[in-house]
Amino acid sequence: MTTLAPPAAPGTRRTTSTGGRSGSVAWMALPALLVFVAFGVVPLLGVLFLSFTSWDGIGVIKPTGLVSWRAVLADPGLLHALWVTFVIMALSWLVQTPASLLLGVFLAGHQRYREFLAVLFFIPLLLSSVAIAITYKALLDPNFGLGAGLHIPLLVQDWLGEARLAMGVIIFVVSWQFIPFHTLIYQGAVRQIPRSMYEAAQLDGAGRVRMFFRITLPQLKYTIITSSTLMVVGSLVFFDLIFVLTEGGPGDATRNLALDMYKRGFQANLMGQASAIALILVLVALALALLLRRIGGGSSSTSQLEGV
Amino acid sequence: MDPKTLSRRNFLGLAAGTAATVALAGCGSSGPSDKGSSGGGGGAAAGAATYWFLTGPPGEDIRQGSVDRFNQANPNAKITATTFANDAYKTKIKTAIGAGQAPTIIWGWGGGGLRSYVQASQVEDLTSWFAENAAVKDRLFPSSFGAATIDGKIYAMPAETVQPIVLYWNKKLFDKVGAEPPQSWDDLMSLVPKFNSAGVAPISLGGQSRWTNMMWLEFLFDRIGGPEVFQAVFDGEKDAWSNPASIEGLTKAQELIKANGFVKGFSSITADSNADQALLYTGKAAMMLHGTWTYGNMKEAGGDFVSGGNLGYMNFPAVDGGKGDLSNTVGNPGQYYSISSKATPEAKETAKKFFATAVLSDAEVKEWTDNGAIPIVKGTGSQLSASKDADFLTFVYDTASNAKVFAQSWDQALSPTAAEKLLDNIAKLFQLSITPQQFADNMNQVIGQ
Numbered sequence: 197m198t199t200l201a202p203p204a205a206p207g208t209r210r211t212t213s214t215g216g217r218s219g220s221v222a223w224m225a226l227p228a229l230l231v232f233v234a235f236g237v238v239p240l241l242g243v244l245f246l247s248f249t250s251w252d253g254i255g256v257i258k259p260t261g262l263v264s265w266r267a268v269l270a271d272p273g274l275l276h277a278l279w280v281t282f283v284i285m286a287l288s289w290l291v292q293t294p295a296s297l298l299l300g301v302f303l304a305g306h307q308r309y310r311e312f313l314a315v316l317f318f319i320p321l322l323l324s325s326v327a328i329a330i331t332y333k334a335l336l337d338p339n340f341g342l343g344a345g346l347h348i349p350l351l352v353q354d355w356l357g358e359a360r361l362a363m364g365v366i367i368f369v370v371s372w373q374f375i376p377f378h379t380l381i382y383q384g385a386v387r388q389i390p391r392s393m394y395e396a397a398q399l400d401g402a403g404r405v406r407m408f409f410r411i412t413l414p415q416l417k418y419t420i421i422t423s424s425t426l427m428v429v430g431s432l433v434f435f436d437l438i439f440v441l442t443e444g445g446p447g448d449a450t451r452n453l454a455l456d457m458y459k460r461g462f463q464a465n466l467m468g469q470a471s472a473i474a475l476i477l478v479l480v481a482l483a484l485a486l487l488l489r490r491i492g493g494g495s496s497s498t499s500q501l502e503g504v
Numbered sequence: 505m506d507p508k509t510l511s512r513r514n515f516l517g518l519a520a521g522t523a524a525t526v527a528l529a530g531c532g533s534s535g536p537s538d539k540g541s542s543g544g545g546g547g548a549a550a551g552a553a554t555y556w557f558l559t560g561p562p563g564e565d566i567r568q569g570s571v572d573r574f575n576q577a578n579p580n581a582k583i584t585a586t587t588f589a590n591d592a593y594k595t596k597i598k599t600a601i602g603a604g605q606a607p608t609i610i611w612g613w614g615g616g617g618l619r620s621y622v623q624a625s626q627v628e629d630l631t632s633w634f635a636e637n638a639a640v641k642d643r644l645f646p647s648s649f650g651a652a653t654i655d656g657k658i659y660a661m662p663a664e665t666v667q668p669i670v671l672y673w674n675k676k677l678f679d680k681v682g683a684e685p686p687q688s689w690d691d692l693m694s695l696v697p698k699f700n701s702a703g704v705a706p707i708s709l710g711g712q713s714r715w716t717n718m719m720w721l722e723f724l725f726d727r728i729g730g731p732e733v734f735q736a737v738f739d740g741e742k743d744a745w746s747n748p749a750s751i752e753g754l755t756k757a758q759e760l761i762k763a764n765g766f767v768k769g770f771s772s773i774t775a776d777s778n779a780d781q782a783l784l785y786t787g788k789a790a791m792m793l794h795g796t797w798t799y800g801n802m803k804e805a806g807g808d809f810v811s812g813g814n815l816g817y818m819n820f821p822a823v824d825g826g827k828g829d830l831s832n833t834v835g836n837p838g839q840y841y842s843i844s845s846k847a848t849p850e851a852k853e854t855a856k857k858f859f860a861t862a863v864l865s866d867a868e869v870k871e872w873t874d875n876g877a878i879p880i881v882k883g884t885g886s887q888l889s890a891s892k893d894a895d896f897l898t899f900v901y902d903t904a905s906n907a908k909v910f911a912q913s914w915d916q917a918l919s920p921t922a923a924e925k926l927l928d929n930i931a932k933l934f935q936l937s938i939t940p941q942q943f944a945d946n947m948n949q950v951i952g953q
Binding site: 251252253254333337340352355356358359442446447459466 | 712
């Protein structure tokens with residue numbers, strides 16, 4: 197709004213005007229900051245406090261020092277849950293990134309049928325995770341599911357009852373659900389790449405594959421980082437889908453950190469240990485987000501369009 | 505107008521709005537309170553009580569019916585009921601009690617969960633009240649009081665119905681292979697190859713639910729070593745899971761799994777979807793060990809399976825050389841209503857009046873038996889013969905009332921912490937990923953927790 201001020205006396209006015217602008221920007225952050233403090237920082241501090249207690253969720257909260265932390269860190273279940281979380285993260289990234297990248301590039305074209313396909317591809321995005329999980333669970337039932345109904349022996353497997361198959365099913369369903377979202381991101385990013393680059397490459401005699409690897413892929417660098425950050429940090433807290441599909445089973449084969457936290461806190465009444473795991477989750481997520489920013493060079497202000 | 509003042513005003517408005525939102529959210533989370541503000545109208549609020557219970561047929565309507573009858577008879581001390589679905593309720597009630605916002609009447613399962621409320625001094629001691637109102641106590645099954653009693657004191661009113669776990673079998677399939685219902689564990693094991701070669705799964709099991717697997721261990725432990733084996737665990741005796749009878753029971757369960765006794769892919773099946781019952785009534789599995797609460801659904805969903813007389817049922821067979829009494833059973837000896845110690849004295853009085861006059865009243869008893877369930881009231885045996893399900897109801901009544909020991913399900917009897925560990929290890933045992941010895945070692949670590 198201060199930019200509307202008349203351009204008189206530019207020399208001296210400039211400094212005051214920028215000063216005024218940064219002041220008003222700080223104000224605008226305040227409401228968001230309030231909400232963040234009230235619903236983000238305060239609960240986090242509460243969880244930090246609870247992790248130093250042995251609260252059962254019902255009785256009086258009494259501090260017990262490091263008891264909960266010791267119990268969590270000494271439990272082999274924590275390492276297992278971390279491993280499961282990591283496996284889900286790595287595998288779902290490996291499946292989702294190439295698929296959504298290629299789909300995004302494909303859908304960035306302007307042919308009419310592609311718009312139609314795009315609509316079809318985005319349908320999984322509209323469904324809730326729980327609905328998806330319940331549906332897949334019914335389809336995969338070894339006795340009453342798809343395989344048994346259509347008499348296809350290959351589909352009659354103990355899908356959710358065998359550790360590797362259950363992990364595979366979770367990766368598949370997660371990918372099925374989230375590829376549309378990442379496809380959307382890539383589609384938008386591909387459409388931002390200036391046409392002139394491709395025209396120049398065509399004049400130089402580059403083929404489609406070469407254009408993809410030399411122009412499209414490098415131009416999508418920051419999009420890949422953004423999408424990967426969302427995937428990696430998002431996969432840390434997968435809960436609803438796994439909870440409904442396998443409840444962390446069979447045994448503890450698909451019990452990731454989020455599920456371990458819930459089971460300890462709300463099923464085993466160990467709020468102190470659950471809080472400790474929650475903090476571990478926060479730390480892991482922060483570390484990963486920072487790491488990904490580092491890989492991205494950190495300075496996303498460098499232009500990719502130099503010389504265009 | 506100066507644009508700067510405008511933006512400042514906007515900001516102040518926004519800030520105030522945010523503060524109001526935060527304050528509102530704070531109010532919203534306090535939930536229903538038992539301070540009487542939401543009870544009946546006018547000056548009647550002093551004795552108003554709140555009551556939370558589970559949804560789902562047939563219990564929901566019957567529970568609501570008892571509340572309605574009570575409210576009609578007591579217009580000055582009304583009970584406000586709120587209902588929840590099973591899993592949501594289990595989390596919600598814990599959170600509410602922890603936050604000091606519990607309803608006046610807490611609906612529960614007794615046992616280990618009740619013990620955790622007692623340890624936190626959240627529920628009323630009803631021992632003296634039952635002593636003063638002996639008539640209320642004496643008309644109920646004595647076995648129902650075990651799970652309401654913590655350290656010699658009664659903290660809950662036993663209510664609703666008794667639900668033993670029984671062995672169901674599909675008569676058609678038994679006729680087809682020419683087999684008789686198993687009278688012993690060896691019989692059962694010899695039936696496994698017979699059914700497998702006939703292309704039928706011997707036993708249906710919803711293994712993903714974990715407590716379904718637990719029922720097999722409960723009976724094996726009892727039949728091999730008697731109820732003392734689990735009692736020792738419950739009493740917190742050191743290394744109680746390493747008892748030879750316990751190791752034998754765990755080993756027998758794994759032998760049954762290795763012999764393909766359970767339906768293929770049982771770890772993918774949940775009990776919540778009732779797919780395990782469907783296997784039995786569609787003729788895909790020959791036997792199923794399950795609670796008597798499954799009868800109603802099999803009758804409704806199974807076409808003419810139940811009405812055509814194809815459903816067999818019996819108590820769990822003997823294990824050769826075992827010590828357990830054949831009349832012993834396991835299951836839910838009742839439901840348990842407690843009174844929150846945080847409620848007002850007036851609300852507590854209302855709740856006690858509700859227990860004495862409305863819970864398991866004659867009208868409620870009739871509604872339960874009409875729905876194929878056995879209320880925990882003595883002497884209903886004669887009423888059952890008039891029911892359409894007379895044979896089944898009489899069987900359940902006899903099983904429950906003749907049982908030398910009616911043990912509570914392990915996961916309800918133990919503390920929530922130990923129960924979660926138990927279910928976790930049972931799932932691994934049935935995956936064959938741990939040995940009986942490893943199971944015992946893991947479980948010995950949480951004894952007494």
